[in-house]
Amino acid sequence: MSHEWKLSDMEQEFYIYIARVGSGDALYPLKVLELTVEGCQGILDEFLSNFKNILEAVSVPFHVGLFTASMSQVRLTEKLLHKARDEGCRDSFSVATYLMNNKSYTAGIESVIPSFQKLESHGILSAQFETLYKIAAIRFYGCLEEFSKQVLKLIVANDISCLDTLSAKDIRIGKSKCETLKARILQSQQELSMTIDQAYDEEVLNKGYSLEQYSNIFNELIGANFAGASIDSIKKLESSRHLFVHRSSLIDKKYIDETGCNQSLGESLKLPANYMYEWQNSLISYVKELILKTSVKFS
Numbered sequence: 001m002s003h004e005w006k007l008s009d010m011e012q013e014f015y016i017y018i019a020r021v022g023s024g025d026a027l028y029p030l031k032v033l034e035l036t037v038e039g040c041q042g043i044l045d046e047f048l049s050n051f052k053n054i055l056e057a058v059s060v061p062f063h064v065g066l067f068t069a070s071m072s073q074v075r076l077t078e079k080l081l082h083k084a085r086d087e088g089c090r091d092s093f094s095v096a097t098y099l100m101n102n103k104s105y106t107a108g109i110e111s112v113i114p115s116f117q118k119l120e121s122h123g124i125l126s127a128q129f130e131t132l133y134k135i136a137a138i139r140f141y142g143c144l145e146e147f148s149k150q151v152l153k154l155i156v157a158n159d160i161s162c163l164d165t166l167s168a169k170d171i172r173i174g175k176s177k178c179e180t181l182k183a184r185i186l187q188s189q190q191e192l193s194m195t196i197d198q199a200y201d202e203e204v205l206n207k208g209y210s211l212e213q214y215s216n217i218f219n220e221l222i223g224a225n226f227a228g229a230s231i232d233s234i235k236k237l238e239s240s241r242h243l244f245v246h247r248s249s250l251i252d253k254k255y256i257d258e259t260g261c262n263q264s265l266g267e268s269l270k271l272p273a274n275y276m277y278e279w280q281n282s283l284i285s286y287v288k289e290l291i292l293k294t295s296v297k298f299s
Contacts, residue, residue: 005113006113014273016059026055030047035291043151043291050146054143058133148214151290156185156204160196166178188203215231218293222293224294231282251266255269
């Protein structure tokens with residue numbers, strides 16, 4: 001981009017989450033949900049809190065730049081006023097008054113955008129931004145895993161017979177058979193006087209997680225439908241996270257087969273900002289579908 005950037009241009013090249021009022025906020029589709037089934041709202045609120053923290057953390061470079069630019073303008077105004085007061089400098093007073101009357105101290109973003117444009121055009125800190133995005137992508141997946149496990153726990157706690165439904169279809173949780181897990185839950189309740197939540201935490205919660213397995217479980221138990229672009233995007237997130245954690249980001253044949261990536265074997269996977277926006281929106285869509293179907297199931 002050779003023209004002078006606007007905020008929309010900066011958002012194409014850098015991932016930025018800005019909390020906004022109403023539907024302009026990326027998290028709005030989840031924030032407006034009102035869930036009456038006990039436990040559903042708490043699980044959603046926990047996801048929103050964790051996910052928002054990640055979105056804000058990965059946006060810290062922008063917000064620090066904005067804060068710094070705004071503070072610089074405030075300090076400039078203060079110095080001009082002090083100069084006018086101490087030295088009787090009318091020009092300083094005039095400039096300071098102009099800045100204050102025009103609320104220039106709120107225009108920090110106009111100073112930040114050119115800085116980010118220069119970062120992009122000169123490739124400054126590009127590797128560091130990619131590292132930041134990769135860490136955020138790992139945490140994205142962690143949020144999804146935790147949310148999915150808590151939803152399944154809620155489903156089982158409300159109706160333990162759902163484990164029989166999964167057993168009949170030979171669907172496992174992690175590598176464990178559901179009939180075995182049910183027997184252990186009941187045994188823990190009877191012998192150790194555990195609540196079903198406590199027994200679930202002990203016997204099931206830390207079993208392995210995969211997107212495909214849990215999506216099948218939710219489809220079978222509550223009719224959740226994750227078909228389409230969103231699930232494909234999250235599968236790509238899952239495969240990318242595996243590279244970041246286990247392969248030092250180096251692309252292998254399995255990753256190319258799973259995602260259709262057009263980079264070469266052995267290259268470090270590139271992670272542009274648009275991937276972050278795509279995964280953000282896909283996770284929001286997935287979470288909304290899952291929590292609404294769970295709420296309907298037990299209404």
